[in-house]
Amino acid sequence: MRRPGSLTFVLLALASATALAMGPRLPMIDGHGHYTVAEAEVLPPAAVLAKLDAAGVRRIVVSGAPPELAQRLYRAAPGRVIPLLGVYGRGRDKADWMRDASLPQQVAAALAGGPWAGIGELHLFARDADKTVFADLVRLAAAHDLVLMLHGDAEVVQRALELAPSVRVLWAHLGTEPRPELLAAMLDRYADRLWIDTSVRDERIAPDGRLLPEWRALFLRHPDRFLVAVDTFSLNRWQHYEAMVDQIRAWVASLPPEVQAKLLHDNAARLFEGFLRR
Numbered sequence: 001m002r003r004p005g006s007l008t009f010v011l012l013a014l015a016s017a018t019a020l021a022m023g024p025r026l027p028m029i030d031g032h033g034h035y036t037v038a039e040a041e042v043l044p045p046a047a048v049l050a051k052l053d054a055a056g057v058r059r060i061v062v063s064g065a066p067p068e069l070a071q072r073l074y075r076a077a078p079g080r081v082i083p084l085l086g087v088y089g090r091g092r093d094k095a096d097w098m099r100d101a102s103l104p105q106q107v108a109a110a111l112a113g114g115p116w117a118g119i120g121e122l123h124l125f126a127r128d129a130d131k132t133v134f135a136d137l138v139r140l141a142a143a144h145d146l147v148l149m150l151h152g153d154a155e156v157v158q159r160a161l162e163l164a165p166s167v168r169v170l171w172a173h174l175g176t177e178p179r180p181e182l183l184a185a186m187l188d189r190y191a192d193r194l195w196i197d198t199s200v201r202d203e204r205i206a207p208d209g210r211l212l213p214e215w216r217a218l219f220l221r222h223p224d225r226f227l228v229a230v231d232t233f234s235l236n237r238w239q240h241y242e243a244m245v246d247q248i249r250a251w252v253a254s255l256p257p258e259v260q261a262k263l264l265h266d267n268a269a270r271l272f273e274g275f276l277r278r
């Protein structure tokens with residue numbers, strides 16, 4: 001007769017065999033995350049940290065809406081949360097923030113209540129790249145030595161980098177037009193000031209988990225400029241967090257070991273070095 005629990009044993013043995021075949025999980029920093037009211041209601045900070053643990057994620061870059069939610073998470077685990085000052089929530093959103101003339105002053109005041117590692121994520125496109133509110137936020141980021149996370153086209157990223165010669169930009173989702181040759185040209189032009197996160201683009205760069213040669217070539221040419229990330233823009237993505245991290249780890253695993261370590265962890269650690277050292 002079958003002993004009770006033997007099926008469990010077989011399943012556990014299979015799981016650990018799979019884990020062994022994949023090798024130990026490298027440390028990871030998730031370079032792009034969100035935590036909003038809808039998520040905070042279901043997942044208190046302890047539950048978020050349990051999600052990170054289950055996925056082997058050491059740290060996460062988080063923007064809150066309203067912004068204080070990122071601080072709530074940070075206070076629960078200061079060593080694991082890299083908080084960005086978001087500007088959305090309470091009636092302001094990604095479509096209209098650039099028209100709110102009171103925003104720069106509010107951001108300046110909020111920065112004093114930090115600590116903050118950056119400002120963003122800001123959604124902006126070429127037609128609005130000349131807005132004064134944007135220019136003011138870029139200058140605030142530069143003045144406070146903060147990373148600016150931008151979701152936008154190349155024109156917007158260029159505008160930020162030209163407005164403030166010392167500002168550092170984290171460009172979300174491989175940009176709005178994810179083409180290796182475009183990104184390579186931007187990285188060549190803005191060495192040491194531009195970083196790019198791969199969030200939400202895993203299927204595009206690695207269909208069915210197989211990294212395409214043109215993306216491999218880009219990561220090998222600029223191994224210090226890319227951060228992997230999930231982008232938890234919804235509760236659903238938080239609920240499937242571990243599976244999404246596994247998807248990232250699967251394509252990263254085909255890169256040389258030193259490049260894997262950079263994309264998974266070291267590039268983010270270097271970009272946010274000042275904040276992590278404080």
Ligand SMILES: [Zn+2]
Binds near residue numbers: 032033034121172
């Ligand atoms: Zn995002």
